Amino acid sequence: MKITVTIHGESDIPPYTKIFEFQGVKDVALVASCERIKKMLECGQRININETLLLLSAFVASSIEGKNTNTIIQGASAMLSENQVMVGVPEMLQRLDFKIVLKESFEISIDKPIRIWSQAPGSTV
Numbered sequence: 702m703k704i705t706v707t708i709h710g711e712s713d714i715p716p717y718t719k720i721f722e723f724q725g726v727k728d729v730a731l732v733a734s735c736e737r738i739k740k741m742l743e744c745g746q747r748i749n750i751n752e753t754l755l756l757l758s759a760f761v762a763s764s765i766e767g768k769n770t771n772t773i774i775q776g777a778s779a780m781l782s783e784n785q786v787m788v789g790v791p792e793m794l795q796r797l798d799f800k801i802v803l804k805e806s807f808e809i810s811i812d813k814p815i816r817i818w819s820q821a822p823g824s825t826v
Contacts, residue, residue: 709796
């Protein structure tokens with residue numbers, strides 16, 4: 702399985718691409734890494750941009766079978782809050798374009814996967 706993520710951040714920063722390659726969604730390294738990140742979150746630690754990208758990529762890759770695009774986007778956008786990631790991560794992840802190749806290719810874009818409280822609908826901040 703190959704996961705290519707193009708990261709679009711703030712407007713003055715050009716997009717860049719990160720590639721993850723695993724044997725599949727049950728790959729030992731992928732599962733172990735995600736479990737370690739989840740334990741960090743359970744302990745109240747904030748995760749960095751690479752950990753955030755891995756967690757979101759694993760979620761999208763494991764969700765592509767049997768779920769529609771809107772369900773995946775809503776699930777990914779609800780995974781993490783700005784209080785769970787390091788300062789600056791939400792701003793660096795304004796839009797993520799995923800291309801996942803298993804047997805077939807699957808593409809999906811997620812805008813603002815980590816909502817910043819001051820940008821939330823109805824926010825008064």
